[in-house]
Amino acid sequence: MSDCLFCKIAAGEIPSSKVYEDEKCLAFHDIDPQAPTHFLVIPKEHIGSVAEVNEDNAATVAHIFTVIAREAKRLGLQSYRVVSNIGEQAGQSVPHLHFHVLAGRDMTWPPG
Ligand code: AMP
Ligand code: ZN
Numbered sequence: 001m002s003d004c005l006f007c008k009i010a011a012g013e014i015p016s017s018k019v020y021e022d023e024k025c026l027a028f029h030d031i032d033p034q035a036p037t038h039f040l041v042i043p044k045e046h047i048g049s050v051a052e053v054n055e056d057n058a059a060t061v062a063h064i065f066t067v068i069a070r071e072a073k074r075l076g077l078q079s080y081r082v083v084s085n086i087g088e089q090a091g092q093s094v095p096h097l098h099f100h101v102l103a104g105r106d107m108t109w110p111p112g
Contacts, residue, residue: 001046006096010044020071025064027071027101036104037077041068047097049086061097068101077103083111 001007008014009028016028019039030038043060047053053061072080080103085092 001096004046004096005094006042006098007046010042020067022067024060025067027067030100034100035102035107037075037080038100038102039071040098040100041071042096042098048095049092049097050084051086052097064099068099072101072103075103077101079103081107 009016010026019027025041025043027039027041030040041064047057080101083100
């Protein structure tokens with residue numbers, strides 16, 4: 001999608017602090033970290049949010065979760081939270097599917 005921030009980051013048109021990259025996805029540090037470790041994992045193809053996950057793109061989403069598990073292990077994360085906001089009321093500010101991976105501090109439940 002031409003006017004999408006995360007499509008531009010995925011294409012390398014806007015720089016990011018990369019954690020991991022392969023042909024299907026990119027992980028990069030959040031520009032406004034909410035925990036000592038805070039990175040985002042996005043598909044390279046444009047998917048608007050979890051609400052747009054379907055049988056055609058589910059393999060990419062499953063792949064992203066294998067990347068999250070592997071990167072968390074590689075970084076030595078013992079405990080972490082994976083979050084995806086869907087829609088404005090839930091706090092989604094970038095309309096391209098992304099999973100936040102947060103770690104390194106105590107977290108509360110329920111989330112605010
Ligand atoms: P959300 O608000 O759940 O849609 O998450 C979007 C996240 O993207 C926020 O945590 C922002 O801090 C982060 N973000 C926005 N622009 C950039 C950028 N250029 N590089 C890295 N992270 C960004
Ligand atoms: Zn996009």
